[in-house]
Amino acid sequence: xxxxxxxxxxxxxxxxxxxxxxxxxxxxxxxxxxxxxxxxxxxxxxxxxxxxxxxxxxxxxxxxxxxxxxxxxxxxxxxxxxxxxxxxxxxxxxxxxxxxxxxxxxxxxxxxxxxxxxxx
Amino acid sequence: xxxxxxxxxxxxxxxxxxxxxxxxxxxxxxxxxxxxxxxxxxxxxxxxxxxxxxxxxxxxxxxxxxxxxxxxxxxxxxxxxxxxxxxxxxxxxxxxxxxxxxxxxxxxxxxxxxxxxxxxxxxxxxxxxxxxxxxxxxxxxxxxxxxxxxxxxxxxxxxxxxxxxxxxxxxxxxxxxxxxxxxxxxxxxxxxxxxxxxxxxxxxxxxxxxxxxxxxxxxxxxxxxxxxxxxxxxxxxxxxxxxxxxxxxxxxxxxxxxxxxxxxxxxxxxxxxxxxxxxxxxxxxxxxxxxxxxxxxxxxxxxxxxxxxxxxxxxxxxxxxxxxxxxxxxxxxxxxxxxxxxxxxxxxxxxxxxxxxxxxxxxxxxxxxxxxxxxxxxxxxxxxxxxxxxxxxxxxxxxxxxxxxxxxxxxxxxxxxxxxxxxxxxxxxxxxxxxxxxxxxxxxxxxxxxxxxxxxxxxxxxxxxxxxxxxxxxxxxxxxxxxxxxxxxxxxxxxxxxxxxxxxxxxxxxxxxxxxxxxxxxxxxxxxxxxxxxxxxxxxxxxxxxxxxxxxxxxxxxxxxxxxxxxxxxxxxxxxxxxxxxxxxxxxxxxxxxxxxxxxxxxxxxxxxxxxxxxxxxxxxxxx
Numbered sequence: 001x002x003x004x005x006x007x008x009x010x011x012x013x014x015x016x017x018x019x020x021x022x023x024x025x026x027x028x029x030x031x032x033x034x035x036x037x038x039x040x041x042x043x044x045x046x047x048x049x050x051x052x053x054x055x056x057x058x059x060x061x062x063x064x065x066x067x068x069x070x071x072x073x074x075x076x077x078x079x080x081x082x083x084x085x086x087x088x089x090x091x092x093x094x095x096x097x098x099x100x101x102x103x104x105x106x107x108x109x110x111x112x113x114x115x116x117x118x119x120x
Numbered sequence: 121x122x123x124x125x126x127x128x129x130x131x132x133x134x135x136x137x138x139x140x141x142x143x144x145x146x147x148x149x150x151x152x153x154x155x156x157x158x159x160x161x162x163x164x165x166x167x168x169x170x171x172x173x174x175x176x177x178x179x180x181x182x183x184x185x186x187x188x189x190x191x192x193x194x195x196x197x198x199x200x201x202x203x204x205x206x207x208x209x210x211x212x213x214x215x216x217x218x219x220x221x222x223x224x225x226x227x228x229x230x231x232x233x234x235x236x237x238x239x240x241x242x243x244x245x246x247x248x249x250x251x252x253x254x255x256x257x258x259x260x261x262x263x264x265x266x267x268x269x270x271x272x273x274x275x276x277x278x279x280x281x282x283x284x285x286x287x288x289x290x291x292x293x294x295x296x297x298x299x300x301x302x303x304x305x306x307x308x309x310x311x312x313x314x315x316x317x318x319x320x321x322x323x324x325x326x327x328x329x330x331x332x333x334x335x336x337x338x339x340x341x342x343x344x345x346x347x348x349x350x351x352x353x354x355x356x357x358x359x360x361x362x363x364x365x366x367x368x369x370x371x372x373x374x375x376x377x378x379x380x381x382x383x384x385x386x387x388x389x390x391x392x393x394x395x396x397x398x399x400x401x402x403x404x405x406x407x408x409x410x411x412x413x414x415x416x417x418x419x420x421x422x423x424x425x426x427x428x429x430x431x432x433x434x435x436x437x438x439x440x441x442x443x444x445x446x447x448x449x450x451x452x453x454x455x456x457x458x459x460x461x462x463x464x465x466x467x468x469x470x471x472x473x474x475x476x477x478x479x480x481x482x483x484x485x486x487x488x489x490x491x492x493x494x495x496x497x498x499x500x501x502x503x504x505x506x507x508x509x510x511x512x513x514x515x516x517x518x519x520x521x522x523x524x525x526x527x528x529x530x531x532x533x534x535x536x537x538x539x540x541x542x543x544x545x546x547x548x549x550x551x552x553x554x555x556x557x558x559x560x561x562x563x564x565x566x567x568x569x570x571x572x573x574x575x576x577x578x579x580x581x582x583x584x585x586x587x588x589x590x591x592x593x594x595x596x597x598x599x600x601x602x603x604x605x606x607x608x609x610x611x612x613x614x615x616x617x618x619x620x621x622x623x624x625x626x627x628x629x630x631x632x633x634x635x636x637x638x639x640x641x642x643x644x645x646x647x648x649x650x651x652x653x654x655x656x657x658x659x660x661x662x663x664x665x666x667x668x669x670x671x672x673x674x675x676x677x678x679x680x681x682x683x684x685x686x687x688x689x690x691x692x693x694x695x696x697x698x699x700x701x702x703x704x705x706x707x708x709x710x711x712x713x714x715x716x717x718x719x720x721x722x723x724x725x726x727x728x729x730x731x732x733x734x735x736x737x738x739x740x741x742x743x744x
Contacts, residue, residue, distance in 0.1 A: 076357070083354045099360045104368050108386055111361035115389040 015043055016056040017073060024070035026077050030055075035080045035087070037118030071106060072113045079114075294319055362390055366400040384413065391415035391441075398424040405431035410460075417443040425450040429457035437490075439465040451476035455483040463490030463516065470495055477503045485510025492518035492543070500524060508532045518543035520574075523551055527558040534565040541572035545601065554578045560589040567593025574601040576630070581605050583612030591619035601630040603657070608634055610663075613641035617648040625652040632659035632683065639668035650675030659685040659713070666694060673697040683713040685734060691719035699727040 015033045017026045033039045045052040059073060079098060086095045102110060133141070288307075291300050295313030308320040315323065387404055390396045397419045404412065409432045414420075417440045420428075425446055429435075435458055440446070446469040454461070461484060477499055481488075488511045493499065499522050507514070514536050519525060520543055533544075546552040559581060563570075573594065575581060586608060590597075597620075602608070613631070626649035631637060642664050646653075653676045658664070666689045672679070674697075682698070684690050695714070700707045707730070714720060715734030724735060 079357045079360075086354050095354060098354070098357075099363060102360060102364055104364050107361050107364040107368070111358060111365070111389055112382070112385055114357035114361060115392070 012055050014055070015039075017077065018056060018058045019069045019073045020058050020060045022070045024073070026073060028077055028080070032077070032080050032084045033057075035084050036076075039117060072109050075102065075106065075110055076113055076117060296323075358389065358393060359395065362393070362395045362400065365390075365403055366397070369400055369402050372403065387413065388415055394418060396420075398427070401428075402431065407431065408434060410434055411437040413439040414443075415441050417441065418445065421445045422447045422450060426453050426457070429454055433458070434460055436460050437463040437465075440469075441467045443467065443469045444471065447471045448473045448476040451480045455480045458484075462487060463492075464488070465490065465492040465518075466494070466496075468495040469493065470497055472496065472498060474498050474500045474503050478506050481506045481510050486513075488514060490514070490516035490541075492516060492520075493522075494518065494520040495522075497523045501529065504529055505532060508535055512536065513538050515539060516541040516572075518574075520545050521547050521552070525552045525554075527555055530554070530558045530562040534562050537566065538569065539566055540569050540596075541599075542566060542570055543572065543574040543601075544578075545574045546577035552578065553580050555580055556582045556584045556589075559585050563589040563593045568595050570594055571596050572599040573597060574599075576601050576603040576605070579604065579606055582607045583609055583615070586612050586616035587619060591616045591621075595621055595623045597624040597626060599628045600626055601628075602634065603630050603632040605631075605634050606636065609636040610638040610640045613637050614644040617641070617644035620648055622648070625649070627652055628655040629653060630655075630657040631661075632657045632685075635660060635662070637661045638663035639665050642668040643671060646671050646675040652678065654678055654708075655681040657681075657683040658687065659683045659715075660687075662686055662688050665689050666691065669694045670697050673700070678708050680708050681711045681713075682709060684717065685713050686716035687714075688717065689719065690714055690717040692721055692724045695720060695732075696725045699725060699730050 013030055014027050015030050017028065017033070017039075019025070030043065033043060039057060042049055042051045042057050043055065051057045059069065078101070082096075082098050288303050288305060290303050292303050292307075292314050293300055294316035296315055296319040299316050299318075301307075301316035303314060307314050307317075308323075383404060387396075390400065391414070394416055396414065396416055398421070401414065401420065401424070404414070405428065412428075412432055412435055420443070422445065425443075426449075438458070438461060443466055446466070448471065451469075451472050464484075477496075481503065485507065491507065491511065491514060499519070501524065504519075512535070515538055517533075517536065517539055518541075525544065525546075533542075544554070554575075559575065559578075563585075567590070573590070575585070586602075590600075613634070613636075629645065629649065631641075631645075637658070638661065642658065642661065650672075656672070656676065656679060661684075664687050669684065669687065669690055670693070672682070672684075673694075684694075695712070698707070698712065699709055707727070709730050712730065712732045713734055714732060717734070718736055720735050724732075726732065
């Protein structure tokens with residue numbers, strides 16, 4: 001049960017995403033993580049979730065549905081950074097194509113992870 | 121340039137004339153000899169007083185041709201000429217005269233607006249990009265207006281007329297050489313006065329030379345359309361992945377080890393965004409497939425379905441959602457191309473005609489165990505008869521939302537005694553209305569073997585169906601759907617559950633939108649089926665009281681999905697009891713739907729693993 005802590009801390013600038021299976025941890029700026037719908041709700045301090053106060057989100061295999069969780073999570077983080085950076089760009093600027101940076105052999109698993117994390 | 125002569129005859133006029141007339145500018149008075157008017161060459165002092173009024177008039181855009189009245193417009197031109205210091209009684213010059221004051225105004229306005237926009241843009245560069253984008257569009261619009269060939273101020277008009285001190289047609293002395301010359305449109309002037317043609321040419325300024333064209337914005341640049349849907353920005357990761365799938369569809373091994381991936385989940389995701397196309401659907405095809413489900417077949421057209429059959433020849437079970445583009449030839453084709461097909465489920469193949477159904481039923485009928493179609497207006501009585509005749513062993517039947525369905529169809533249906541699953545529900549449109557008596561008769565013959573029964577949406581059904589039909593005849597129900605039946609009552613439902621044999625172990629019960637139901641019904645239903653229920657939907661049972669609701673937790677330990685939407689008496693305590701918040705016991709609940717329960721507050725207990733949908737106090741957290 002998520003217990004709400006009484007102290008109100010200012011939300012920290014960085015959040016941690018942990019891939020439980022292989023023990024990798026990704027530290028990303030909060031804004032970047034908020035690009036994903038799922039993570040936004042997870043880290044929302046008023047959402048009543050534990051992660052809101054502790055700023056750590058643990059992704060397990062059932063979330064991402066693959067064995068090589070870390071690689072998938074890393075790619076998703078890369079995408080979120082990319083989107084955060086270019087999301088506000090002028091329409092005229094050249095936005096590098098992220099599709100080239102996705103190796104096809106993780107495409108299916110990445111699709112499932114992307115859908116789960118609502119990273120549209 | 122006096123084209124008119126001295127009479128009142130007005131014939132068809134040139135574009136210029138009509139433009140002037142529109143703006144109420146005319147110099148006709150000068151030619152038609154107004155008594156009180158001074159000779160055309162000189163400005164009229166009488167016009168002086170009218171200045172301010174007329175200036176406004178002229179500056180405003182709408183001038184009706186009615187103003188062309190001689191007496192009225194006589195005031196216009198002299199006024200203008202005075203304003204700008206000219207006497208003008210000639211059409212052309214008046215045209216020019218008319219425009220500069222207006223244009224000056226327009227310029228000023230445009231200049232002002234531009235200034236403002238620039239200021240704002242400067243301020244907002246620190247702010248949201250979208251805001252400045254919009255303002256940029258404003259700026260662009262103004263630029264566009266300037267450069268737009270239709271709206272732009274005429275180039276010709278800009279260059280001349282800004283220094284003339286005499287009306288066209290009059291004689292003037294050249295400032296330089298002193299010669300007398302006729303002032304024309306092309307006369308130039310310098311600081312001291314007007315120059316005759318020779319001097320003007322000598323000074324180098326060619327009056328006939330058009331001014332350098334204003335630098336226009338590159339059309340390509342101007343074409344930036346502000347996409348409010350943000351098409352230009354970063355594409356979602358899901359669509360990137362789907363693109364990759366499409367790209368590598370022919371080298372499927374490149375996509376990694378597919379065997380371990382849940383292809384059904386992939387299919388759902390691809391369908392979610394309507395990205396399933398003829399091209400990437402091949403990812404799901406496999407010669408060894410025995411079962412195929414496509415969640416959104418909208419992008420598949422006629423021949424694609426035949427391809428489906430070629431690639432999956434061993435299919436036994438096929439489910440297609442949203443196959444609205446499937447046509448008659450497909451079903452005919454499948455009569456022969458899917459030799460192992462046993463169960464066919466099609467949602468909305470509304471184009472297929474009855475002859476195709478007949479052909480399919482006649483050829484595949486004997487092998488069919490499941491025939492489930494929804495929303496097929498062309499399924500006729502003849503088709504039904506064929507089905508009964510050729511597929512008497514049918515176990516699963518769904519004829520949901522078939523327009524032609526009616527009471528008389530239930531009679532032949534009664535012959536399908538092997539049915540274990542019968543769904544003759546309909547949507548809310550009320551096009552299909554069955555009567556209680558007919559349904560009861562049907563259940564008398566079929567009820568015994570039915571495990572799934574769905575009669576939702578037939579609004580005329582009454583309590584009799586429940587007691588005489590279901591309770592009396594059904595022995596092995598596990599899945600019962602009776603939603604949207606407004607005529608059935610609380611007592612009726614209670615009676616049904618009291619009467620229902622206990623061999624019916626209901627796992628799933630949907631009685632949503634039966635407004636008559638209340639606490640009696642709930643208590644009775646829990647008493648009967650509580651221990652087996654996994655999914656319960658009592659949405660819109662608004663009268664159910666709190667005590668009955670608390671019974672759910674006590675009597676239905678295996679409940680995994682619960683919909684108590686619009687049950688007004690659901691409050692924090694009820695929810696607490698459901699998820700066993702205070703005790704440390706386990707609960708099987710995974711999902712609670714509680715839309716419209718306004719007694720639930722912010723302090724409503726929560727539990728890990730239980731998702732609650734529809735809590736109103738959470739509205740502010742929802743990104744709508």
